[in-house]
Amino acid sequence: MSAGHGAPGRGDREPPLHDVSTPTPSHAERARTLLASIRTGALATLATDPAGHPYASFVTYALDGGHPVFLMSELAEHTRHLRADPRASMLVAESRSPDPLANGRVTLVGEARCLVDADQRAGARERFLAVHPGAAFYAGFGDFGFWRLEVSSVRYIGGYGRMSWVERDAFLAAEPDPLAGEAESLVVRLNHEHADALVLCCRAFTRAKDASGAVVTGVDRYGFELSVTTGAGARPVRLTWSGAVRTADDVGREVTEQIARARRVLG
Amino acid sequence: MSAGHGAPGRGDREPPLHDVSTPTPSHAERARTLLASIRTGALATLATDPAGHPYASFVTYALDGGHPVFLMSELAEHTRHLRADPRASMLVAESRSPDPLANGRVTLVGEARCLVDADQRAGARERFLAVHPGAAFYAGFGDFGFWRLEVSSVRYIGGYGRMSWVERDAFLAAEPDPLAGEAESLVVRLNHEHADALVLCCRAFTRAKDASGAVVTGVDRYGFELSVTTGAGARPVRLTWSGAVRTADDVGREVTEQIARARRVLG
Numbered sequence: 001m002s003a004g005h006g007a008p009g010r011g012d013r014e015p016p017l018h019d020v021s022t023p024t025p026s027h028a029e030r031a032r033t034l035l036a037s038i039r040t041g042a043l044a045t046l047a048t049d050p051a052g053h054p055y056a057s058f059v060t061y062a063l064d065g066g067h068p069v070f071l072m073s074e075l076a077e078h079t080r081h082l083r084a085d086p087r088a089s090m091l092v093a094e095s096r097s098p099d100p101l102a103n104g105r106v107t108l109v110g111e112a113r114c115l116v117d118a119d120q121r122a123g124a125r126e127r128f129l130a131v132h133p134g135a136a137f138y139a140g141f142g143d144f145g146f147w148r149l150e151v152s153s154v155r156y157i158g159g160y161g162r163m164s165w166v167e168r169d170a171f172l173a174a175e176p177d178p179l180a181g182e183a184e185s186l187v188v189r190l191n192h193e194h195a196d197a198l199v200l201c202c203r204a205f206t207r208a209k210d211a212s213g214a215v216v217t218g219v220d221r222y223g224f225e226l227s228v229t230t231g232a233g234a235r236p237v238r239l240t241w242s243g244a245v246r247t248a249d250d251v252g253r254e255v256t257e258q259i260a261r262a263r264r265v266l267g
Numbered sequence: 268m269s270a271g272h273g274a275p276g277r278g279d280r281e282p283p284l285h286d287v288s289t290p291t292p293s294h295a296e297r298a299r300t301l302l303a304s305i306r307t308g309a310l311a312t313l314a315t316d317p318a319g320h321p322y323a324s325f326v327t328y329a330l331d332g333g334h335p336v337f338l339m340s341e342l343a344e345h346t347r348h349l350r351a352d353p354r355a356s357m358l359v360a361e362s363r364s365p366d367p368l369a370n371g372r373v374t375l376v377g378e379a380r381c382l383v384d385a386d387q388r389a390g391a392r393e394r395f396l397a398v399h400p401g402a403a404f405y406a407g408f409g410d411f412g413f414w415r416l417e418v419s420s421v422r423y424i425g426g427y428g429r430m431s432w433v434e435r436d437a438f439l440a441a442e443p444d445p446l447a448g449e450a451e452s453l454v455v456r457l458n459h460e461h462a463d464a465l466v467l468c469c470r471a472f473t474r475a476k477d478a479s480g481a482v483v484t485g486v487d488r489y490g491f492e493l494s495v496t497t498g499a500g501a502r503p504v505r506l507t508w509s510g511a512v513r514t515a516d517d518v519g520r521e522v523t524e525q526i527a528r529a530r531r532v533l534g
Binding site for chain 2: 046
């Protein structure tokens with residue numbers, strides 16, 4: 001991770017309360033997960049009039065691995081720009097937190113080209129319509145075509161102080177988190193079902209021995225994150241799954257096991 | 268309005284059921300209203316490495332009239348880009364409708380410069396912190412500065428088939444809709460309080476003489492829009508206020524008067 005600006009909170013300055021070797025999603029994985037969970041972005045292209053002026057426009061996208069595909073009208077400003085110069089980038093931003101700068105965002109930098117090969121067009125069509133079924137209406141129009149942004153570099157910002165240029169091959173090889181679509185409902189469910197027991201996990205498996213409360217704030221394939229109430233205020237901690245987790249059922253089973261194990265550890 | 272692509276619905280192809288001279292917000296006014304109701308956007312700049320590549324990044328903004336102002340870190344990618352080349356544009360997009368292409372969006376094209384004059388900096392600081400009070404924490408940091416995008420041209424897209432390049436002076440002179448902040452709650456309130464009576468307005472003041480239902484879909488300083496159920500299906504209509512409307516109370520009074528007048532017209 002490169003040096004970043006922003007204002008890290010106390011939780012970033014002090015050593016974490018959990019084991020620092022706890023596996024966490026890489027920036028490549030976080031970027032792929034973010035892109036897979038959203039379907040609109042901002043495209044930057046080079047205008048033709050005035051020539052070379054950077055131009056930001058709204059796009060809907062689907063993904064072909066890590067590369068975005070688009071259905072574009074020849075009448076759109078950005079399509080005319082890309083016909084003259086394929087250089088482009090696309091920003092995709094989350095909107096979870098009411099603090100806009102706490103949200104994650106990714107910029108994909110590359111070159112965008114209209115797909116002319118019949119197989120490539122058919123593949124892009126299938127991927128795009130799976131995410132944007134309403135676009136089937138335009139997909140057959142003569143002045144609409146499928147485009148693909150071939151990604152050459154990736155900038156990831158995960159919120160305050162969490163940012164890096166992600167290595168292209170790592171980005172393309174990374175898999176979106178299999179829990180991404182269910183993560184928000186899992187957070188609600190875990191807090192509802194295990195409100196009292198989660199604090200035991202924090203006391204047993206982290207240095208927050210005086211924990212008096214714990215709220216789950218995130219779930220991913222490698223573990224889950226909590227905000228734990230300590231004598232020194234609220235602090236973030238991260239706990240790891242003991243086995244492979246790919247589904248909501250896996251999460252439920254793992255959390256139940258961790259709580260049972262915490263009870264044994266605490267006697 | 269310039270020719271646009273997209274897929275106009277039947278309501279756009281057939282002559283409207285209401286008086287076509289009904290005043291509606293101009294694209295300049297719609298763009299100013301949209302910008303005033305949102306506080307994050309996508310900035311397009313020209314990268315320094317590779318030089319001249321269009322780069323899209325996330326920004327928070329406030330407004331100085333129609334010109335956006337920003338608080339930027341010298342460490343941010345876009346700040347380094349703008350130091351080398353001030354050309355930029357900013358996309359701001361609504362996210363009301365679940366159909367992303369039905370939402371409005373604006374691209375402001377211009378040049379962005381760091382404010383060095385003390386009065387300009389103080390003005391930008393006041394405007395920015397009024398919208399982003401949490402940024403007061405950074406505003407004093409030595410590597411943060413206030414920037415302003417001087418707008419030279421404006422692209423407005425209001426959804427399917429409603430788009431134009433807005434004349435710069437008209438954009439700068441236009442006023443955001445005074446009802447914008449309350450429009451959504453007003454729509455809910457009008458439909459709740461006048462569910463049965465609204466259909467009378469449609470029968471009395473539009474060509475939808477067979478109207479069997481009416482739902483308010485929008486409210487602005489010049490009038491209100493409804494989806495009216497006719498023998499030929501749902502159709503959009505627009506009705507005009509009889510006097511000046513700037514507040515929610517004005518809207519309530521006007522709608523009550525229109526319903527009374529519709530009852531008289533229909534006998």
